[in-house]
Amino acid sequence: MITIYDIAEKAGVSAMTVSRVINNTGRISEATRKRIRKVMEDLHYIPNSMARSLVLQKTKILSLLITDITNPFYTTLARGAEDAAKRAGYRLLFANSDEDYAKEKDYVDMILSTRVDGVLFAPTGDQSARNLAQLQKHNIPFVVLDREIPGIEADVVLGDSKEGARKLVEHLIGLGHRRIALINGSQDVSTARLRYTGYSEAHLLSGLSVNDSLVAHLNYRDFHDESALDALLNLEDPPTAIFAANNMLAVGVIQSLRQRGLQVPDDLSVVCFDDFGPAGAINPFLTLASQPAYQFGLLGMQLLIERIEGEAVHENRKIILPSEMIIRASTQALK
Amino acid sequence: MITIYDIAEKAGVSAMTVSRVINNTGRISEATRKRIRKVMEDLHYIPNSMARSLVLQKTKILSLLITDITNPFYTTLARGAEDAAKRAGYRLLFANSDEDYAKEKDYVDMILSTRVDGVLFAPTGDQSARNLAQLQKHNIPFVVLDREIPGIEADVVLGDSKEGARKLVEHLIGLGHRRIALINGSQDVSTARLRYTGYSEAHLLSGLSVNDSLVAHLNYRDFHDESALDALLNLEDPPTAIFAANNMLAVGVIQSLRQRGLQVPDDLSVVCFDDFGPAGAINPFLTLASQPAYQFGLLGMQLLIERIEGEAVHENRKIILPSEMIIRASTQALK
DNA sequence: CTGTTAGCGCCTTCAC
DNA sequence: GTGAAGGCGCTAACAG
Numbered sequence: 001m002i003t004i005y006d007i008a009e010k011a012g013v014s015a016m017t018v019s020r021v022i023n024n025t026g027r028i029s030e031a032t033r034k035r036i037r038k039v040m041e042d043l044h045y046i047p048n049s050m051a052r053s054l055v056l057q058k059t060k061i062l063s064l065l066i067t068d069i070t071n072p073f074y075t076t077l078a079r080g081a082e083d084a085a086k087r088a089g090y091r092l093l094f095a096n097s098d099e100d101y102a103k104e105k106d107y108v109d110m111i112l113s114t115r116v117d118g119v120l121f122a123p124t125g126d127q128s129a130r131n132l133a134q135l136q137k138h139n140i141p142f143v144v145l146d147r148e149i150p151g152i153e154a155d156v157v158l159g160d161s162k163e164g165a166r167k168l169v170e171h172l173i174g175l176g177h178r179r180i181a182l183i184n185g186s187q188d189v190s191t192a193r194l195r196y197t198g199y200s201e202a203h204l205l206s207g208l209s210v211n212d213s214l215v216a217h218l219n220y221r222d223f224h225d226e227s228a229l230d231a232l233l234n235l236e237d238p239p240t241a242i243f244a245a246n247n248m249l250a251v252g253v254i255q256s257l258r259q260r261g262l263q264v265p266d267d268l269s270v271v272c273f274d275d276f277g278p279a280g281a282i283n284p285f286l287t288l289a290s291q292p293a294y295q296f297g298l299l300g301m302q303l304l305i306e307r308i309e310g311e312a313v314h315e316n317r318k319i320i321l322p323s324e325m326i327i328r329a330s331t332q333a334l335k
Numbered sequence: 336m337i338t339i340y341d342i343a344e345k346a347g348v349s350a351m352t353v354s355r356v357i358n359n360t361g362r363i364s365e366a367t368r369k370r371i372r373k374v375m376e377d378l379h380y381i382p383n384s385m386a387r388s389l390v391l392q393k394t395k396i397l398s399l400l401i402t403d404i405t406n407p408f409y410t411t412l413a414r415g416a417e418d419a420a421k422r423a424g425y426r427l428l429f430a431n432s433d434e435d436y437a438k439e440k441d442y443v444d445m446i447l448s449t450r451v452d453g454v455l456f457a458p459t460g461d462q463s464a465r466n467l468a469q470l471q472k473h474n475i476p477f478v479v480l481d482r483e484i485p486g487i488e489a490d491v492v493l494g495d496s497k498e499g500a501r502k503l504v505e506h507l508i509g510l511g512h513r514r515i516a517l518i519n520g521s522q523d524v525s526t527a528r529l530r531y532t533g534y535s536e537a538h539l540l541s542g543l544s545v546n547d548s549l550v551a552h553l554n555y556r557d558f559h560d561e562s563a564l565d566a567l568l569n570l571e572d573p574p575t576a577i578f579a580a581n582n583m584l585a586v587g588v589i590q591s592l593r594q595r596g597l598q599v600p601d602d603l604s605v606v607c608f609d610d611f612g613p614a615g616a617i618n619p620f621l622t623l624a625s626q627p628a629y630q631f632g633l634l635g636m637q638l639l640i641e642r643i644e645g646e647a648v649h650e651n652r653k654i655i656l657p658s659e660m661i662i663r664a665s666t667q668a669l670k
Numbered sequence: 671c672t673g674t675t676a677g678c679g680c681c682t683t684c685a686c
Numbered sequence: 687g688t689g690a691a692g693g694c695g696c697t698a699a700c701a702g
Contacts, residue, residue: 044472044473046444046447046448046473048389048450049448049449049450050385050389050394050449050450051389054383054385054386054389059385064429069410069414070410070613071613072405072612072614075404075410076405078429079404079405079431082404082429082431091428091445091449092428092429092430093396093426093427093428093429094399094427094428094429095427096417106421109381110426112381113381113382113383113384114384114385115383115384137379138379247614251613251614251616251617254617255617276617277405277614278405278406278583278586279407279611279612279615280614280617281586281590282585282589282590282615282618283617283618
């Protein structure tokens with residue numbers, strides 16, 4: 001491996017001068033600068049960022065921790081995060097928790113040992129508080145994405161889950177639906193709680209009461225547990241519409257309904273949170289609350305970088321990004 | 336920051352002994368081992384992987400370079416790569432080239448300065464040869480994914496583009512289509528060339544001739560240039576079917592067709608390469624050649640790690656993963 | 671404008 | 687079983 005000493009020797013200067021040329025610091029005569037540049041090119045020299053990190057005590061690496069790289073919401077978010085990071089000269093260490101606390105913890109350890117400069121952290125749920133506290137203990141700045149964690153003070157970029165949920169359910173109520181099921185995420189995820197709140201509010205505002213036997217709690221990431229859906233369908237008064245709390249759950253719900261010979265929206269209307277990215281553009285089908293995923297990543301990363309580089313230590317910021325209801329073919333008026 | 340010296344001092348030993356405990360090397364008495372472990376926990380010590388990388392001359396970081404993080408094929412691939420990397424204790428540095436050579440080059444520089452132990456490299460196209468040569472020059476092992484690069488000797492994991500394309504086009508021919516357009520990727524991408532070859536072979540094997548005015552070359556990543564489609568539709572004898580060379584192009588094609596008031600498959604049949612992941616599972620619509628994306632990532636990463644850790648320097652390996660044709664609603668017999 | 675010294679946190683080598 | 691010395695590649699601080 002070739003080092004600044006190799007360059008220095010060949011250029012007849014000291015390593016320090018080479019370092020200065022690399023970092024454009026200090027005053028260097030144009031002549032020696034050129035000479036050094038030339039030697040660096042001839043020798044295909046590339047600075048060793050590890051060595052540099054060691055002395056500077058910063059790595060120029062940020063970590064992006066998301067919960068499901070298979071979910072278009074998070075991939076679009078990742079795209080936003082990447083753009084912002086690249087623009088500011090940061091590298092991205094990738095981590096995917098799979099909505100799994102243990103995996104998240106593993107990755108936090110990895111993040112800690114890597115001494116990243118900061119973490120863009122989409123938590124799995126409230127239990128992530130322990131992992132976030134771990135980061136705090138080691139003074140690693142982070143920004144929390146998508147889900148608010150009780151007891152954690154930090155910059156955070158959120159969607160408006162309650163409002164989005166309320167609008168979706170009001171849409172269903174407006175179509176005449178009265179028995180609306182909620183297939184929700186786990187109760188220890190803030191978005192799931194808020195979506196439930198929005199769901200309730202929509203009922204109450206319309207003078208309807210909430211029937212908790214119509215509410216099921218699963219995992220945002222997949223839908224292996226079909227018993228919840230079975231229970232709903234076997235109710236004396238089965239639902240005529242289903243609100244799936246996110247896009248992945250909606251996929252599972254619709255597939256399961258079809259397997260049971262039920263058609264959407266003829267037999268049941270279905271709505272959900274989050275869109276499906278380019279892949280969903282072929283046959284846009286689901287009525288849903290679309291969140292600006294790219295903005296989540298971009299703004300979150302910008303906040304993080306400001307935190308890291310900014311002089312002023314300001315208050316924690318909380319950005320709430322609105323969602324937009326898009327009405328499509330998965331909902332229809334109750335017959 | 337707390338270091339092995341802090342631990343050593345508090346435990347009444349030398350730093351070296353602490354290092355030995357961390358790495359489970361050498362013989363240490365159980366008593367001191369326990370004492371040191373205790374101190375490490377009390378002080379929340381986490382080894383500094385940068386310092387370690389510097390002396391060991393290896394980082395335990397691999398880079399995953401893909402061309403489109405928005406494409407479900409690559410996200411699923413990334414998931415496979417992540418699993419394999421995590422299992423082997425490697426961290427993943429993320430890079431997304433956007434099918435853009437310049438961005439790819441930027442990321443290669445980043446990769447080089449990070450001194451990653453290896454790169455899982457999905458190239459943008461033939462021009463990536465320069466970037467790969469760059470890695471070779473610096474002795475960074477890599478495995479090439481999805482697209483073969485002329486002149487580059489390396490382990491490579493590919494799909495069977497020619498075969499998949501042939502089957503898709505034969506399917507269309509079997510349905511009675513005779514004027515089949517190909518909306519292809521750029522000609523300097525091996526998969527695009529092979530998909531063209533498969534397209535041609537299907538014609539020839541059926542005794543049909545290829546009409547090159549039915550073939551357009553775009554960019555795999557998106558479909559901003561609708562003039563190609565316009566040209567096809569304005570032909571004296573317009574096509575009755577379209578083979579889009581990948582999933583993203585298919586999305587663009589279908590959207591554009593609909594904007595022009597044309598229905599799939601009533602007015603034109605459409606087929607493509609690569610499936611749409613979970614998002615596409617709601618309304619599986621397109622007849623396509625599905626590739627085992629997860630396997631691309633998993634196997635590619637395994638090859639890479641073997642290369643890095645394996646003693647034996649074996650020949651270059653070339654894995655070709657078959658694709659599976661899935662017939663769905665986007666194709667129908669010519670009326 | 672350029673060089674010297676010291677040290678970032680860790681591990682290899684050689685002693686004891 | 688354990689420790690001391692030296693160095694991985696780089697830069698901050700101080701000299702000149």
